[in-house]
Amino acid sequence: MSVARFFAPAADVSGDRVLLPVDEAEHLTRVLRLSVGDRVRVFNGRGAEFEAVVDTADRSGVCLHIGAPCAPAPEPRIAITLAQAVLKSDKMDEVVRDAVMIGVAAIQPILSSRTETSIDALARGRRRERWQRIAVSSAKQCGRAVVPPIHEPQPFPPRSSSELRCPQPVLVLVEPALSSGMSLGGLDVAIPDTATLMVGPEGGWSAEEVEAASALGSLITIGQRTLRADAMGLVALAALFTHWREF
Amino acid sequence: MSVARFFAPAADVSGDRVLLPVDEAEHLTRVLRLSVGDRVRVFNGRGAEFEAVVDTADRSGVCLHIGAPCAPAPEPRIAITLAQAVLKSDKMDEVVRDAVMIGVAAIQPILSSRTETSIDALARGRRRERWQRIAVSSAKQCGRAVVPPIHEPQPFPPRSSSELRCPQPVLVLVEPALSSGMSLGGLDVAIPDTATLMVGPEGGWSAEEVEAASALGSLITIGQRTLRADAMGLVALAALFTHWREF
Numbered sequence: 225m226s227v228a229r230f231f232a233p234a235a236d237v238s239g240d241r242v243l244l245p246v247d248e249a250e251h252l253t254r255v256l257r258l259s260v261g262d263r264v265r266v267f268n269g270r271g272a273e274f275e276a277v278v279d280t281a282d283r284s285g286v287c288l289h290i291g292a293p294c295a296p297a298p299e300p301r302i303a304i305t306l307a308q309a310v311l312k313s314d315k316m317d318e319v320v321r322d323a324v325m326i327g328v329a330a331i332q333p334i335l336s337s338r339t340e341t342s343i344d345a346l347a348r349g350r351r352r353e354r355w356q357r358i359a360v361s362s363a364k365q366c367g368r369a370v371v372p373p374i375h376e377p378q379p380f381p382p383r384s385s386s387e388l389r390c391p392q393p394v395l396v397l398v399e400p401a402l403s404s405g406m407s408l409g410g411l412d413v414a415i416p417d418t419a420t421l422m423v424g425p426e427g428g429w430s431a432e433e434v435e436a437a438s439a440l441g442s443l444i445t446i447g448q449r450t451l452r453a454d455a456m457g458l459v460a461l462a463a464l465f466t467h468w469r470e471f
Numbered sequence: 472m473s474v475a476r477f478f479a480p481a482a483d484v485s486g487d488r489v490l491l492p493v494d495e496a497e498h499l500t501r502v503l504r505l506s507v508g509d510r511v512r513v514f515n516g517r518g519a520e521f522e523a524v525v526d527t528a529d530r531s532g533v534c535l536h537i538g539a540p541c542a543p544a545p546e547p548r549i550a551i552t553l554a555q556a557v558l559k560s561d562k563m564d565e566v567v568r569d570a571v572m573i574g575v576a577a578i579q580p581i582l583s584s585r586t587e588t589s590i591d592a593l594a595r596g597r598r599r600e601r602w603q604r605i606a607v608s609s610a611k612q613c614g615r616a617v618v619p620p621i622h623e624p625q626p627f628p629p630r631s632s633s634e635l636r637c638p639q640p641v642l643v644l645v646e647p648a649l650s651s652g653m654s655l656g657g658l659d660v661a662i663p664d665t666a667t668l669m670v671g672p673e674g675g676w677s678a679e680e681v682e683a684a685s686a687l688g689s690l691i692t693i694g695q696r697t698l699r700a701d702a703m704g705l706v707a708l709a710a711l712f713t714h715w716r717e718f
Contacts, residue, residue, distance in 0.1 A: 326706060449574055466655060
């Protein structure tokens with residue numbers, strides 16, 4: 225159970241050797257202080273996981289010898305994309321961490337009118353890359369062998385319908401005060417293969433955005449209390465996984 | 472919508488005047504910089520909420536004139552108690568905040584063998600009082616007019632069955648690796664009036680505790696991934712409210 229797990233995108237075949245990415249190699253040697261001969265696990269971020277042994281560990285990097293395949297935490301049957309309006313400061317980091325932990329298939333960051341940043345500022349800050357690293361770290365913690373992709377941030381409403389990577393059906397979370405949202409009881413119980421959950425920023429959606437969202441999918445409300453913006457995604461994902469009998 | 476809300480346990484009757492507790496008075500004058508004549512709302516923590524006007528605000532305190540009753544966020548039909556093993560540092564604060572936000576009826580802090588504190592240390596640190604203040608603050612944010620009580624921390628397993636304030640049915644959250652937990656699909660869908668969700672500490676339950684918990688209620692598992700200890704309560708509450716058609 226407590227064997228350390230490492231992410232190596234190139235780990236595919238038992239018997240091969242694989243070089244760990246720099247971050248992972250540092251985690252192995254500096255944080256966990258493991259060395260040659262130690263047993264670990266390695267997963268490739270696309271669902272495969274193996275037993276492994278540290279083969280070499282020096283300044284040039286860490287190489288693992290890939291052993292027998294083993295079973296990671298099962299993936300949900302429904303591939304849910306979280307389309308999340310970018311939140312302030314490090315709150316988006318927490319949203320990414322928690323969404324990966326509970327089992328999302330992908331994250332599509334979006335920028336709505338009340339999002340307090342811009343696509344240029346996110347690019348300059350290399351935020352997408354940071355969120356992708358957080359997704360790796362969360363996958364390691366929660367036992368998944370899949371690292372959900374963090375898509376390029378896009379404006380909402382989108383300039384064209386192909387920009388947003390939001391598989392149907394799309395469910396747009398709205399505040400309980402906005403009486404147009406239906407409760408989960410009103411949602412089709414047929415279990416889809418994919419779905420998108422769209423969550424707004426701290427200040428909520430503007431009226432124009434709610435209208436644009438209505439054209440894209442269904443407005444839903446989760447409970448009758450006002451949730452913190454950074455907890456909305458986690459709560460709504462837990463509710464959807466329960467509604468669709470994944471939990 | 473954005474009228475500030477204040478907590479005054481003595482607010483019961485329209486037309487009366489009510490003195491705000493010191494914390495609330497400071498929030499009104501120092502943080503929100505409101506003064507005589509400003510319109511606010513006041514709730515009593517037991518479900519009643521009123522419109523109100525600031526009547527006096529000086530060094531001796533803040534007094535409100537209580538107006539017409541108004542509707543707070545609806546309470547869940549199911550009164551769920553969260554029996555949470557006390558987590559490290561400020562993580563328990565976050566659990567209390569989030570549990571109140573999503574709609575628990577009460578919180579019973581428990582100390583299991585892997586809890587890294589003691590009942591004496593919690594008492595010395597006045598932690599229960601701190602959690603109760605956090606519950607007030609969260610109720611203000613999320614729109615509830617009910618402030619869930621934080622019960623006195625108790626050891627688990629309890630020395631006697633009357634110590635723990637855990638209404639039946641009791642559901643004990645266990646890790647997916649512990650195959651004795653059933654998924655929510657296995658849980659009776661008849662909606663109870665009350666229930667208790669029991670959540671362990673960072674290191675999980677010991678084998679003896681799982682046995683004691685089995686005697687008290689049902690072991691359940693939420694999903695197949697390993698959740699962060701401080702997110703377990705929120706995720707499981709969201710799942711239970713969905714399963715019992717509250718969401």
